[in-house]
Amino acid sequence: MDSSAEASSLAQGLRILRLVVDREKRGRQQPGVSQLAAELDMDQGRVSRLAQELCDLGLLERADRGPFLTGPRFFSLAASLNTGWVGAAKPELESLVSALGLRARLSIRDGFRAILLRTSSNDAGLGSFVAPGMVTPVWCTGAGRALLWDHDRSALDQLLHEVNFIGVGGPGAAHSIDEVWDLMARDVPRGYVTSDEEFEHDIVEVAVPLRKTDGAILASLSALGSRAQMGTDAAGVATVLRGAAERLGSLAAS
Template sequence: MDSAAERVAALLLAFGAGGAGNDHGVSDLARAVGRERSQVSRMLKALERGGLVEQDPQTRRYRLGWSLLVLASSAGDSALLRAARPALRRVVARTGEVALLSVQRGNRSFTVLREESTQSLRAGGWVGRSSPMHCTASGRALLFDSDDDLVEALTEDDLRMPISGPAAPRTVDELLERLHVERDRGYAVASEEVEIGLTSVGVPIRDHTGTLIAVINISGPTSRMIGRIDESARRLCIAAAEIETALQQPFQRETGTPAGRTTRTPTGSRPRQPR
């Protein structure tokens, strides 16, 4: 008889088997591991609570969670983490603030990479931390491609029971108004929204298809950050373009597409190709 650990390992390995994509239904996974659907469903719920898998709120299908990918990064970096690390280090060197890489996990912004600042007074999330999407720069930047209905669905629980700073949006209408402005200019700013004295700026990162996959942001004390929001946004746009270029390289080698550096300005949520 196999152990519980062996059953969990077989279930996690089933996510990568067959080349059927990243998302899997409970029935498909049950067939893959030869178990009852109810048993696999219970295992998936336990893994979801531990952050090892996550369920799409619309399709109800499962995919591997970023907690698992962060854990695996110590053995071998994913393409995103590998591409982002040097860019984050350059941001820290040029701004003096903490730089973070975040992805969407359910209805949360989830930090997967952090580069420290040498400043004695530092701020920002840590790897493995989940944050609300409505009142953080990383969270709102992750919502740039979401329509209003999806934004409301992802944030309604947090807006109903707000645990945030004094400047955070308190209603869906206020959130959408703020998000529409940030989407047009290409970066999000959250000042005094998570907590008093903290300001952060976030810029989205896209893959070669234009899909928003992550956000790079810097966080620091409002006393240092508030006078250089535009400068910070420019730095982050450069870093996001560097990450996107690094992510495109394997795709370009595979397709024969000529390599080219993506350029960005803080205005506009999508990267602009050089003419």
């Protein structure tokens, strides 16, 4: 199997795993092969093979050809990740809520996508689309562009050269690599990223990179709210975010 096929299988396997876990978290009826195939718009035979591989790995489990359930290996992996800086992020996010009166997020980057790793407790209500694992374009959120902080123009060109900007993001979103670069050139000298309606309407976001002790960007911290909630002191918000980022970064191994 070539690398592209392996990547495709991995991505599809993760989609299956995510759907099973999400349904279990929400207390919904667990799916079988046909339901997984229908919901994910995948070939039923491929779903069956990938789901069995996930069961063999212990990430899923299934009794007597019944519905799929989250497996014990998933929970052990989750527990191993919920330590160090990731575990410490939860109280830091709640401290940001107390200090700023805004929502707070911890995000990481996967190529040209930003993945929401943790949220503050006030960041999602009933029916909200906001949840850990949410994927957004890296170029049109504050959290995403903070993850691009160390990219020079050539690296940005290479990352975004195949991106389709049309129809993506909110009214303030960039629609070309040039526009993304202009935003980064504006933000980096002042030490923080601001995003004004770049992804969600009437949402302003302030973000900073979170670095490991060796200086490499590991994640981003952001605070967001409506224009009225954010006010005019973005620099003050960024100062509080940087303090939290430094504390978490000190816990991350080089």
